[in-house]
Amino acid sequence: MKHTIEMKVNGEAWVIDVSPAESLLEVLREKVGVKSPKIGCERGDCGSCTILYDGKTIRACLALGVEADGHEVTTLEGIGHDGLTTLQEKMVEMSSFQCGFCAPGVVLSAHELLQHEPHPTAGQVQEAISGNLCRCTGYDSIVDAVLEAARIGPRAVS
Amino acid sequence: MTKTYVGKADAANAMETLNVIGRGTPRIDGLDKLTGAAEYVDDMDFGPGLLHAAVVESPHGYARIIGIDAAAAEALPGVIKVVTGKDFPFTFGMYMKDRYIFAQDIVRFAGEQVAAVIARDARTAKKAAALVEVEYEVLDPLLDPLKALADDAVLIHPDLGSYEHVPWFFPKENTNIAHWRKTRRGDLEAGFAEADVVLEDEYTVPRYAHCAIEPHVVVARLDGARRLTLWTASQSPFTQRDVFAQALAPLGFSHQDIRVVTPYVGGGFGGKAGVSMEIIGAALATVVQGRPVKVRWTREQEFKNTYQRQGVIARIKLGARKDGTFTAIEHDLYWDAGAYVEYGANVVNAAGLSATGPYRIPAIKIDSLCVYTNLPPGGPYRGFGYSEFHFGLESHITRMAHALGMDPVELRKKNAIVEGDLLAYGEPMNPSGLIEAIDKTAAAIDWGVAETSDDPNVAVGKGLCLFWKAPAMPPNASSASFLKFNEDGSINITVSGMELGQGYLTVMAQVASEILTVPPAKIRVETPDTDRNPYEWQTVASHVTWSCGNAVAAAALEAREKIFKVVHDARGYEEGSLYLEDQQVKCDTDPDFAMALSDFVIGGIQMPDGTFRGGPIVASGKFMPEFTSALSDPETSQGGHPNVHYTVGAAGVIIEVDKDTGKIHVKKAALAVDVGKAINPVLIEGQITGGLLQGLATVLYEDMRFDAGGRLLNPTFTDYKIPTSKDVPDEIIPIIIETPQPDGPFGARGVGEHTMIAAAPVIGDAVADAVGVRLKDMPITAERVAMALVSGRTDET
Ligand code: FES
Numbered sequence A: 001m002k003h004t005i006e007m008k009v010n011g012e013a014w015v016i017d018v019s020p021a022e023s024l025l026e027v028l029r030e031k032v033g034v035k036s037p038k039i040g041c042e043r044g045d046c047g048s049c050t051i052l053y054d055g056k057t058i059r060a061c062l063a064l065g066v067e068a069d070g071h072e073v074t075t076l077e078g079i080g081h082d083g084l085t086t087l088q089e090k091m092v093e094m095s096s097f098q099c100g101f102c103a104p105g106v107v108l109s110a111h112e113l114l115q116h117e118p119h120p121t122a123g124q125v126q127e128a129i130s131g132n133l134c135r136c137t138g139y140d141s142i143v144d145a146v147l148e149a150a151r152i153g154p155r156a157v158s
Numbered sequence B: 001m002t003k004t005y006v007g008k009a010d011a012a013n014a015m016e017t018l019n020v021i022g023r024g025t026p027r028i029d030g031l032d033k034l035t036g037a038a039e040y041v042d043d044m045d046f047g048p049g050l051l052h053a054a055v056v057e058s059p060h061g062y063a064r065i066i067g068i069d070a071a072a073a074e075a076l077p078g079v080i081k082v083v084t085g086k087d088f089p090f091t092f093g094m095y096m097k098d099r100y101i102f103a104q105d106i107v108r109f110a111g112e113q114v115a116a117v118i119a120r121d122a123r124t125a126k127k128a129a130a131l132v133e134v135e136y137e138v139l140d141p142l143l144d145p146l147k148a149l150a151d152d153a154v155l156i157h158p159d160l161g162s163y164e165h166v167p168w169f170f171p172k173e174n175t176n177i178a179h180w181r182k183t184r185r186g187d188l189e190a191g192f193a194e195a196d197v198v199l200e201d202e203y204t205v206p207r208y209a210h211c212a213i214e215p216h217v218v219v220a221r222l223d224g225a226r227r228l229t230l231w232t233a234s235q236s237p238f239t240q241r242d243v244f245a246q247a248l249a250p251l252g253f254s255h256q257d258i259r260v261v262t263p264y265v266g267g268g269f270g271g272k273a274g275v276s277m278e279i280i281g282a283a284l285a286t287v288v289q290g291r292p293v294k295v296r297w298t299r300e301q302e303f304k305n306t307y308q309r310q311g312v313i314a315r316i317k318l319g320a321r322k323d324g325t326f327t328a329i330e331h332d333l334y335w336d337a338g339a340y341v342e343y344g345a346n347v348v349n350a351a352g353l354s355a356t357g358p359y360r361i362p363a364i365k366i367d368s369l370c371v372y373t374n375l376p377p378g379g380p381y382r383g384f385g386y387s388e389f390h391f392g393l394e395s396h397i398t399r400m401a402h403a404l405g406m407d408p409v410e411l412r413k414k415n416a417i418v419e420g421d422l423l424a425y426g427e428p429m430n431p432s433g434l435i436e437a438i439d440k441t442a443a444a445i446d447w448g449v450a451e452t453s454d455d456p457n458v459a460v461g462k463g464l465c466l467f468w469k470a471p472a473m474p475p476n477a478s479s480a481s482f483l484k485f486n487e488d489g490s491i492n493i494t495v496s497g498m499e500l501g502q503g504y505l506t507v508m509a510q511v512a513s514e515i516l517t518v519p520p521a522k523i524r525v526e527t528p529d530t531d532r533n534p535y536e537w538q539t540v541a542s543h544v545t546w547s548c549g550n551a552v553a554a555a556a557l558e559a560r561e562k563i564f565k566v567v568h569d570a571r572g573y574e575e576g577s578l579y580l581e582d583q584q585v586k587c588d589t590d591p592d593f594a595m596a597l598s599d600f601v602i603g604g605i606q607m608p609d610g611t612f613r614g615g616p617i618v619a620s621g622k623f624m625p626e627f628t629s630a631l632s633d634p635e636t637s638q639g640g641h642p643n644v645h646y647t648v649g650a651a652g653v654i655i656e657v658d659k660d661t662g663k664i665h666v667k668k669a670a671l672a673v674d675v676g677k678a679i680n681p682v683l684i685e686g687q688i689t690g691g692l693l694q695g696l697a698t699v700l701y702e703d704m705r706f707d708a709g710g711r712l713l714n715p716t717f718t719d720y721k722i723p724t725s726k727d728v729p730d731e732i733i734p735i736i737i738e739t740p741q742p743d744g745p746f747g748a749r750g751v752g753e754h755t756m757i758a759a760a761p762v763i764g765d766a767v768a769d770a771v772g773v774r775l776k777d778m779p780i781t782a783e784r785v786a787m788a789l790v791s792g793r794t795d796e797t
């Protein structure tokens, strides 16, 4: 039993056949070929599959592919339309990552926060990324980079 | 001026000023990881021919396999093949061959692989695996190492005596003791007789899980030419190749037939060292020649069937004179090593050589026993035995201070090991800044200044503990590196250490950059492929900065020599008068001479007659510690030189304890570590912040729980909590101490694991300081603290 869905992924339109059991995470990774959302637990605990779904973060492992019909998905690959976002730049410069496996999810959660709260407190940043487990960094360097990115503000669009 | 070193072999090349080493150079893998470009094994595409495997696991901790019926699974459309232990009756293992690729007649832990289904897609494989019927005769599992030591205990490995193992293991046939490390030095009886206070007690540490966010995954393909290639999420590509070659030798494979490729890895912490589930991929590929096959562990399998940190019961007897001088220590460690100890026995070994902690103690008796149990295989986890034994030892030392009426920091300083003091195995201690680490940590937490809270329900406590650790490696563990220049003067380096997140690629680039003056951003360091990259033992033991750093320095120095030779041959300058600056060759005797590397490192230098001198600059380097030996007296561990060096340090905390709920809040944590030379201080701070939090979690809430059958009760992040961004200390103070390691690159030694080791005992001490409750078993959860307070327990602290 196949369903055909139409969705936008990082601004591009896709028409895809999916089976009812396939998670959105599987569809994105295997049928669209977008690999930045990672498989960490497949039960909503770790946040490594975080994506923006109509602009809001969700866990792609908990959504079904069929549900995404008519929706818009943005992943790490799609947020920097004009090169890197300030947040990505600061995370690179400040070495705010280690193995990097959590980074795609962390960036999207922090990106969402900065959209709504351009001048967050450290506590707000911690809250915003609290659903993204990182076993490596101890989080402090991530929080510092988000605050620094907020201080500088979004990149001027050229 | 502090002298710096470029490897022991090259002290003559000591560099006076450093431009790249010691700076917080941004990581060279930043763009890869922050744009989604970084590729991990599960991200690689293998096309529509890719097959998927699912594993049939034992639901019992200990059982005999009566029969396996795979007919229903085989009949499911999409299933390609079902394999069982009968197809692979081969043992494997790193230090001791005590494992089978699939269980043979017996399963020894819940979660052990009994069979596997290969199918066209993952869902079908999983469905079919559930259809494989295995009949078991369930046996009583042995879950407690002390029970497994009883004379009448069932033998979990009756064939122990026949297992191949490294020469420094001492298995005891007809017992459950897979290895017994005995260390003896000095006159123990006299030491205790001389003591004014002798303190004895027992401490227990449970099992823990690594919880790298990327699960283990392997893709394996045996091609038509019988070339077996494996893509693995691993810390150990070359060691894996070696283990695969040995395990599959009965099928005609040797090292030349096997290739292991390891792209970026999503965290390891020891859990991806050696070979665990990857052996399944290697085996399965041989039955579906021509097709790649993927095995990806679920989070649940990640908890149940990789390595776990071993539990330990520690009995400590420590003697001290009135003035605080330690006179003798007896330290017995009973390790719950699990069903297979092919790697874990070396954890036991490492602890058995070092369980004095970083102290000068004249009389020593350590017994470290590796005991088989029916729990998942124990193995390496950040700290490699030291995280485990420091909890008891450091708790005990604080209690000894109280018994003596001394300040715990004073007692530690009095006995702290310094350069030249004898180690437990009789060799002298390497240079170390332990005293400086203690003083700076004490200052950072205002040691000696009592603090209170405005909230009467909150008690404030402090703790300060020491730590040490040496890499645990075979005596001939080595590293190698290849280096080549490109037309634009940029450099490619191939090595086979793994970028686990610690920043290894960046550090290697910095080492080469310092010597060759090419900026790190123009140096690519490639992840391993055993066909193309040179040898590295594995990325464990916090040794790659030191060992592989020496190999990269050697390659860079060789390249520099070759560069000078070309310029000499073409232009006639004395090689000794040439030097590198800003990616140019310059000359002491001719200030007008400057030649950019990009002008000649590929095409050579043109002569007046139109011919060229030189050609592509390529170089290689290697490092092996040629002073280590694992040969020593098995009864005393004297006579060898098993460890290359120890890294030491101290950690201190200020915590608040809620007297009603027992909840512990870490306000401040300071950690000082003697790294020899900080090649990249930002990366070291990253190790301190991350390692401390990982250690704090082991003492505050993480804990693996098993039922009476040996089944893990909490194999998810829902039930096995690891820290989130809201669980961090209010403040972390990283303190870097630099007492050069004479044989390290630029004086550096390892630091990755050490940052976790003291976290557990320092919390135990701070809780005791805050509320007068001494908990001798980990974890020290809010619940346990609250219960102790409610029961009015006033244990001696
Ligand atoms: S993979 Fe989706 S939350 Fe872990």
Ligand code: FES
Pocket: A097, A098, A099, A100, A101, A102, A103, A133, A134, A135, A136, A137, B213, B266, B267, B501
């Ligand atoms: S950087 Fe490794 S999980 Fe976050």
